Amino acid sequence: MFTTLFFNVFTVFLMMIPGYILIKKNVIPESTLKNLSNIIIKVFYPALIFSSITKSYSIQEILNLWQLPFAVFLFCLIGYIIGLAYNGFFKHKDPVRRRSILLQLTINNYSFLPLAIIAKLYDEQHMAALILSTLGAELTVWTIGMAIINPQKGFNIKNLKNLLSPPLLSIYFSLGILSLFHLFKTNTAAIVENNALLQYTQSTIAQIGQAAIPVSLLMVGGRMGTIKFKDLAPIEIWGVTLFRLIIIPMVGVLFIKGVFPSHPYQNVMLIVAVMPSAVSSLVLGELYGGDQHLISGTILTSHIVSLITIPLWLLFLL
Numbered sequence: 001m002f003t004t005l006f007f008n009v010f011t012v013f014l015m016m017i018p019g020y021i022l023i024k025k026n027v028i029p030e031s032t033l034k035n036l037s038n039i040i041i042k043v044f045y046p047a048l049i050f051s052s053i054t055k056s057y058s059i060q061e062i063l064n065l066w067q068l069p070f071a072v073f074l075f076c077l078i079g080y081i082i083g084l085a086y087n088g089f090f091k092h093k094d095p096v097r098r099r100s101i102l103l104q105l106t107i108n109n110y111s112f113l114p115l116a117i118i119a120k121l122y123d124e125q126h127m128a129a130l131i132l133s134t135l136g137a138e139l140t141v142w143t144i145g146m147a148i149i150n151p152q153k154g155f156n157i158k159n160l161k162n163l164l165s166p167p168l169l170s171i172y173f174s175l176g177i178l179s180l181f182h183l184f185k186t187n188t189a190a191i192v193e194n195n196a197l198l199q200y201t202q203s204t205i206a207q208i209g210q211a212a213i214p215v216s217l218l219m220v221g222g223r224m225g226t227i228k229f230k231d232l233a234p235i236e237i238w239g240v241t242l243f244r245l246i247i248i249p250m251v252g253v254l255f256i257k258g259v260f261p262s263h264p265y266q267n268v269m270l271i272v273a274v275m276p277s278a279v280s281s282l283v284l285g286e287l288y289g290g291d292q293h294l295i296s297g298t299i300l301t302s303h304i305v306s307l308i309t310i311p312l313w314l315l316f317l318l
Helices: 002-014 017-024 031-056 059-063 067-090 095-106 112-121 124-149 157-164 166-183 188-193 196-209 212-225 235-259 266-273 280-288 292-317
Strands: none
Touching: 002 112, 002 292, 017 212, 031 124, 031 166, 031 196, 031 212, 059 166, 067 095, 067 124, 067 235, 067 266, 095 124, 095 235, 095 280, 095 292, 112 124, 112 212, 112 266, 124 157, 124 166, 124 266, 124 280, 157 166, 166 188, 188 196, 212 292, 235 266, 235 292, 266 292, 280 292
């Protein structure tokens, strides 16, 4: 069983290698990653979201899954509290490093990596459930996350404009479409099946969305390629990695098992709980003055080590 889980996770990580090599060998410039990220965020991922949600659920079923974003938000909050305890115990003098540690322990890789793993292990309904859960993580990033990394301004109501990003707009639009169908008491699948134009449109959107996972992992691999191995030297990076992959998931798993013992998508919550550091924190650190050496180091080490820890966690949890 471990071997099967390991190879499922390993094949996901394999998709990152081309991006890593392209950057390391200077085949493409780092600026290409930003362009690639824009295409993913503005085209591929919204298409995947729309296709997955509208094909998998009715609006009533989605409303019954409110626990998914709520659980992920609370899981991030657990990481934040443990991060405060970590900083309080080790008392690092550099405030920028303390903030960066707290950010890394609060927010993990809640979207592209777990999405790829779920695509390997489950069906499209589980992928849609993961997408819904990201609402809780996005809320955390633009409230608690911004207060951590940018303490001079702290949380600003203007930060919430980021909750109108293309992926989230795609979620809202999908929910709006399903709400209209529910209002007029019509079945989404039946309407699409009886209309050739809608069939081809849905099929085209789904095909565009299928590019989201491989291209996003290619981009993540490229981001890894910008990280220097000398950034892995400080012992503190390995301490943060230990907390990110072992301590926080342990508390998160107990929380999920205790609060949502029979949730139909508990496995989605558990997969999110054992993910490594968020690659997006690298961008936040660049924009708002985080400790880039620590952030880069923890992203790389946590992803490398998670190649072993994720299959182990899933072996015991799923």
